[in-house]
Amino acid sequence: MDAQKSAEGNARADADAAGNVAAAGAAGRHRRSEATRAAILEAARDRFAADGYERATIRAIARDAGIDPSMVMRYYGNKEGLFAAASEIDLRLPDLSGTPREEAGVRLVRHFLDRWEGDETLNALLRVSVTNAVGGERLQAVFRDQVAPVVAAVCPDPAQAPTRAALLASQVLGMALTRYVLKLPPAAALGHEEIVAWLAPSVQRYLTAEQP
Amino acid sequence: MDAQKSAEGNARADADAAGNVAAAGAAGRHRRSEATRAAILEAARDRFAADGYERATIRAIARDAGIDPSMVMRYYGNKEGLFAAASEIDLRLPDLSGTPREEAGVRLVRHFLDRWEGDETLNALLRVSVTNAVGGERLQAVFRDQVAPVVAAVCPDPAQAPTRAALLASQVLGMALTRYVLKLPPAAALGHEEIVAWLAPSVQRYLTAEQP
DNA sequence: CTTGTTGGTCAACGCTTGTTGGCAACGTTA
DNA sequence: TAACGTTGCCAACAAGCGTTGACCAACAAG
Missing domain, CATH: 1.10.10.60 (Homeodomain-like)
Structure with a gap:
């Protein structure tokens, strides 16, 4: 019953x-x-x-x-x-296969910022994932099923997509954590384009640079 | 009473x-x-x-x-x-004033990795901070009182230390989150030196690069 | 031997939680 | 009008939580 x-x-x-x-x-x-x-x-x-x-x-x-x-x-x-x-989420990531490879970092960081501030679902999933196993698995699935494929389209070797997606996750989720969850004052005070300018080169390197 | x-x-x-x-x-x-x-x-x-x-x-x-x-x-x-x-924590950050400025990123990333895996306290503080206000304030204090001063010693303008420390936090905490808390398989599978090689350049830029 | 302090257990308190089943009101269908 | 599924509220349950106070054993001081 x-x-x-x-x-x-x-x-x-x-x-x-x-x-x-x-x-x-x-x-x-x-x-x-x-x-x-x-x-x-x-x-x-x-x-x-x-x-x-x-x-x-x-x-x-x-x-x-x-x-x-x-x-x-x-x-x-x-x-x-x-x-x-x-907590069902569609990141609505842009298709990057038609754009110059060097723009991937900027476009993704900007997209994540917009997405995060326009939808409480992402914050809910992030907060819950830290203490709840089901949430963690769902967040994991998001990066596996939605992020990794997009990454695969721009990175040198598609086999590295999961690792590069995880590096992207570490920076993007880290900024979401410090800015929206922990609310560290300096992180919360940054403007959108400031964040893009700082983070995009890192993300770009995680996606397209040769293995260091 | x-x-x-x-x-x-x-x-x-x-x-x-x-x-x-x-x-x-x-x-x-x-x-x-x-x-x-x-x-x-x-x-x-x-x-x-x-x-x-x-x-x-x-x-x-x-x-x-x-x-x-x-x-x-x-x-x-x-x-x-x-x-x-x-959750009382001393990060025991190294004094970077005596070493070449370009090594700051590598040394800090390596230090954070060692520290995180040798002491459950850091994981406890991170997990708790996401849902508990007192924990959040304590983690905030760690970056304000321990990280920012070290950053101030290597960055161009000490007034930017809080912001640069927050950028450092976003990357370091982000990696801790994906690797130790969420345990994304690709992030958990990385070796120490692989992580250093990927993250150190980002951290280095957050600390010493001119404002983008 | 008594007395007081310390380290420790036990049973219970009040409260909040997720969860359940019964019951009333309403709109639809026949 | 009568029957019925849907929507909703109410009251209660068992379990688990943080927290408290009474009580006991060991041991040092007088």
Whole structure:
């Protein structure tokens, strides 16, 4: 019974994340709950991003969403299911195969900055990943499935893509950590283009330089 | 009463951290508890490093140390006091003023690597800092009080030291995050000297390059 | 031998957490 | 109108948490 309920919750959440907008009108049934589901997801992302996994309680998330905690359970099964639904991410990385190889660093750093500040999901995933195994695996999957392929297109030997993607991760996640999570004052004070100017050459080297 | 007890616990812990070895023999009283205190601190560091602040429970730490949870309270006042005692850190950064400026990057990256793998305290502080405010402030203080002064000695304009130290932090903490916390396979597989070869040029530039 | 201090255990407290099941209101369908 | 699935709230559960205070054994001081 538990598994069934949980599975149903996840399945619906997955459908939402996949951009299932038509479903509301397509099926002849009442789908009035879509707004509630979205409110829960948004509140969950904010809380996970601000507090991490353990301190982001279902009660607090429900309060933010303006509904009862039991609704969260009905829609997402359990806390892990909620996090799984709230942390689905598409980095929307640009295709770099059509642009000059030397611009890869600048474009990627700028893209990561924009992405990070326009979507609480990334912060949530980063904060949670540090203390929660499921989050860690998901973040790992992001770099394996989304970042590494893009890196493979610009680096000398595609076989080195995972390693170079990890080096990219170390610098990009490190800046996200110091700036958005730890909020070191000097890191938080930097402007976008300052960060790009400092970090891009490093990233560029991690992607395209010959093995040192 | 709480404050008094807590203060006492911290005071003793501080004395320990300052390397108070002579006290055991100097004072004529029995200081049989020093071993227990040390066992608690070691267990606490391991647990904080492995689980983060919330999931590292006092009960689990006490179990690891082989004593009763209430002992932790008596010696360190409360959980925050325990963490404060367990996360005191001296990076023991080398003095770079006597060495060639171009070696700063290599020496610092190598030093951070050695330090991180030889002491669970650093991992504990990093993991905790992501979800705990006190931890975050302490990590911030480390870079302000220990890293920035060393950076000031090698960078062109000492006024830029905080910013350059933050850039250094973004790369060094980023590597620690991907390698020791998230354990991205490609990052965990790198050898010491490989990491030095990749990261040192970046760090070197953050420290000594003209503003980009 | 008594007395006081120290190192330590034990059982319990109040609180918060994730999670569950019952029940009421509403809109749809027949 | 009657039946029904959906949406939602409420009250409660068991478990785990940090924390507390009473109590006990060992040992040094008088």
